[in-house]
Amino acid sequence: MAAAFLSTANPFFPSSLSPSTSSSCSSSSLGTALVHLNNQNVQRRITLCKASNESLLPPPVLTKRGFTLCFITSLVLAAGNGCSNGIAAILEADDDVELLEKVKQDRKKRLERQGVISSSSKEKGYLQDLVYKLSQIGQAIDNNDLSAASSVLGGSTDKEWLKNANVAFNKLSSSPEEKTQIETFNSSLASLISSVTKNDVESSKVAFVESAAAFEKWTTLTGLTGQLKGL
Structure with a gap:
């Protein structure tokens, strides 16, 4: 591409110009060149001054986090x-x-x-009594003897042994999951009492299993499994 450009470009001093004209033109071109060179020198000095001033600027502040990021990078x-x-x-x-x-x-x-x-020896005593009560109720339901189960349950959630059990639940429970198991136990036991009262064997079995499972899971969460007999 460069060769093609040079071959087609007009010469600096065309043959139509006389030597004197060429000399005059040459002097004019030289003056232009000197002006151009002078401008270049000025531009160079400006550039050098700018570079010198930039070198005098204070270095950027590097924070600890910035240093860490730079180091890792x-x-x-x-x-x-x-x-x-x-x-x-x-x-x-x-x-x-x-x-x-x-x-x-x-x-x-x-x-x-x-x-x-x-x-909490007193509370553990309440829970041990609950284990015995659930065992009696479970045996009675397993034998389809709902009258025997009803005699233990008492027909309501207002029995003293159940109140005591909830006292122990509240004292020994701390996590949300443990408290959820208490709610499940009480709800299932209320369903159990209702089913026994209605003489509904199948519903009684389902409600008993749910209440017993909730109580067993609660004892596992609280670490009481090995401290209560019959579990």
Whole structure:
């Protein structure tokens, strides 16, 4: 492309010009060139001054976070996947610290719960009585003897043994899940009393299983399973 351009361009001094004219034109071109060079020198000095002034500007303030990001970025650019693995290892180490802290907190809560249970002998007595009552009711329903089950239940949720059981529930429950199981137990037991009163064997069996399952799950959540006989 450059060769084609040069071959078709007009010469600086066409043959139609006389030598004197050429000399005059040459002088004029030289003057123009000098002006052009002078302008270039001025532009160069301006550029040098600008560069010098920029070099005197204070360096940007680098925060700790910015330094960390720059450091990680430089490592990524320098080491590629190897650095990525290293960063992942750092993040995993942070996760391990958080996990260890969670384990410590869980252990602390468990010890506190054990302390509460150990000091709640009266409440454990209420729960042990509940286990015996449920065992009697279950045997009676299994034998289709709803009259015997009714004699234990008493026909209402206002029985003393059930009130005492709820006292123990409320004292020894702390998590939402445990409280949910208490609600399920009381609701199922109310259905059981209603079904027994109506002499509905099948509904009584279903309600008994639901109430017993809720109570058993609650004892597991609270850590009382091994401390109550008959479970």
